[in-house]
Amino acid sequence: MKICYLANNAIPSTVASAIQIVKMCEALSxxxxxxxxxxxxxxxxxxxxxxxxxxxxKFNIEKLNSFEKFPxxxxxxIFSIISVIxxxxxKPQIYITRNFFTAFVLILFSKKVIFxxxxxxxxxxxxxKFLIKFFKVLNNKNIIRIIAISKKVKxxxxxxxxxxxxxxxxxxSGSSIKTHSNFENNYSKKLNIGYFGSIYKSRGADIFLxxxxxxxxxxxxxxxxxxxxxNLNFKYSNKNLFLGGYVSYNxxxxxxxxxxxxxxxxxxxxxxxxxxxxxxxxxxxxxxFDYLSIGKVxxxxxxxxxxxxxxxxKNVIFIKNYENIYSWKLEIDKISKNLSxxxxxxxxxxxxxxxxxxxxxxKKYLENL
Numbered sequence: 001m002k003i004c005y006l007a008n009n010a011i012p013s014t015v016a017s018a019i020q021i022v023k024m025c026e027a028l029s030x031x032x033x034x035x036x037x038x039x040x041x042x043x044x045x046x047x048x049x050x051x052x053x054x055x056x057x058k059f060n061i062e063k064l065n066s067f068e069k070f071p072x073x074x075x076x077x078i079f080s081i082i083s084v085i086x087x088x089x090x091k092p093q094i095y096i097t098r099n100f101f102t103a104f105v106l107i108l109f110s111k112k113v114i115f116x117x118x119x120x121x122x123x124x125x126x127x128x129k130f131l132i133k134f135f136k137v138l139n140n141k142n143i144i145r146i147i148a149i150s151k152k153v154k155x156x157x158x159x160x161x162x163x164x165x166x167x168x169x170x171x172x173s174g175s176s177i178k179t180h181s182n183f184e185n186n187y188s189k190k191l192n193i194g195y196f197g198s199i200y201k202s203r204g205a206d207i208f209l210x211x212x213x214x215x216x217x218x219x220x221x222x223x224x225x226x227x228x229x230x231n232l233n234f235k236y237s238n239k240n241l242f243l244g245g246y247v248s249y250n251x252x253x254x255x256x257x258x259x260x261x262x263x264x265x266x267x268x269x270x271x272x273x274x275x276x277x278x279x280x281x282x283x284x285x286x287x288x289f290d291y292l293s294i295g296k297v298x299x300x301x302x303x304x305x306x307x308x309x310x311x312x313x314k315n316v317i318f319i320k321n322y323e324n325i326y327s328w329k330l331e332i333d334k335i336s337k338n339l340s341x342x343x344x345x346x347x348x349x350x351x352x353x354x355x356x357x358x359x360x361x362x363k364k365y366l367e368n369l
Contacts, residue, residue: 001366002034004092006083006106008076008099010042010066012052014225014246016197016286017098017118022053023176024096027362035059036090038083040066047248054176054250062086073125080105094144094369100128104135107142114365116147118284120156123277138163144369147171149284152305156282171365172309174358175289177253179350191218191336194259196252197287199224204265204301210325211263212241215332223247223255252290260342261335262291264300265322281305293357295350297342299331309356314348 005025009018021037029035041063050058064082067075080102087095088109095106096114100121106113115138121129132138138146138161146168148154154170157163199205199222212220216238223244247255256262264287270280280303288309291298298315300306301322310316317335321327335342 001094002090002092003028003036004087004090004095005035005037006080006087006095006097006099006102007037007039008079008102009039010044011037011039011061011063012042012045012047012049012248014045019053019249020173020286021098022049022055023358024362024365025059026053026055026057026176027358028365029057029059030359031362031366033366036087036092037061038087039063040079042066043068051250052248054253060090073127077101077127084109084111094366096365100124100132100137103143104128104131104137107135107137107140110142112142112144114145114147115143116149117153117157118149119153119272119277119279119282121160123272123279133161136161143167145169145365147365149173150282150305151308153282169364171361172284172356173286173289174356174361175286175293175353176358177256177290177293179293179295179353179357189217189336191260191332192258193218193220193261193263193332194256195220195222195224195263195265196256196290197224197285199226200271202267202269202271204263204267207265207323207325207328208263209241211328211332213238214325215329216240218332218336221255221259223252253294256290256294256296259294259296261297261299261332262287263328264288264291264298264306265319265328266301266303267323270303284309289353289356292349292353295346295353297335297345298349299328299335310352313345315345315352317345 007021011018025035025037049061067078084105094112097103098116103113103115148168148170149172151170154168158165195208220241225246269278270283271277272279283305299317302318302320312318317331319327319331
């Protein structure tokens with residue numbers, strides 16, 4: 001099948017959504033589809049996309065002008081229109097997008113669209129919200145399938161737009177990392193505790209950094225773009241904290257395997273990749289599925305949406321009072337002394353991770369179409 005994925009993310013980039021888009025294109029290619037990705041050119045990272053994201057099964061990528069000189073909102077509208085026009089030469093049978101305005105333009109061209117949704121409609125601009133509601137875009141017959149990344153997302157759109165429930169299916173994020181079955185649990189007293197991904201306050205960066213100060217018994221490793229945190233190396237100069245900065249996705253598996261515990265210290269309000277909005281009710285974080293695939297212990301803020309995927313004390317230790325740093329310290333102390341529980345959770349996560357690989361997700365994407 002000929003598939004064209006239209007993305008408004010600059011690729012390559014450091015945001016999780018760009019990783020997910022590229023890895024989904026790879027997964028769709030692996031199941032014998034002819035995939036083309038159209039996206040804005042990245043002005044920040046000048047690296048080969050396939051090497052940067054460790055892509056083994058290649059697909060066609062066309063990068064267009066990102067219209068950086070235009071105001072933020074307008075450049076997205078212009079890019080969406082141009083990308084749809086450019087895509088016509090590929091004669092795709094199905095389009096995929098995560099962008100509301102792009103979906104609107106595609107139905108104007110009477111194109112078949114799979115639309116993937118990661119957040120509620122409120123994050124969108126006033127113009128986009130008007131167009132989606134006035135023209136009943138999601139109810140249009142050319143939107144042949146809607147992918148919701150969580151049950152909460154599905155319920156939000158069913159209730160808001162009165163959609164046919166058979167049109168929208170739930171497919172959480174997944175991982176392309178090969179599952180890791182060797183449970184190399186650390187028998188020493190010091191554990192390696194890891195945080196990977198976007199470094200915003202709402203993602204718990206403050207909690208993680210301050211934990212490293214009060215917990216001298218373990219080593220703390222933070223990997224992600226911390227440019228928004230000024231003087232980070234100066235403020236947190238404790239010897240048990242390693243600030244790795246952003247690491248390209250092709251290097252992530254090796255680093256993940258060196259960790260004993262992963263933290264997901266989300267705040268009550270969780271911002272999206274641009275540090276805007278609130279996705280705490282809807283999120284399906286890519287890092288969770290990477291953590292599961294490695295088969296290690298996870299400690300996480302107790303957000304209800306995460307319980308759609310992981311079960312307390314089986315796959316995760318939830319921190320109920322998650323804005324209190326000492327609640328995290330208490331649970332870390334407990335699990336560090338309980339090797340047998342670490343091994344059980346690791347095995348559970350390894351087995352669960354196998355069911356969330358992106359190749360399986362790609363098959364379900366296109367099932368019965």
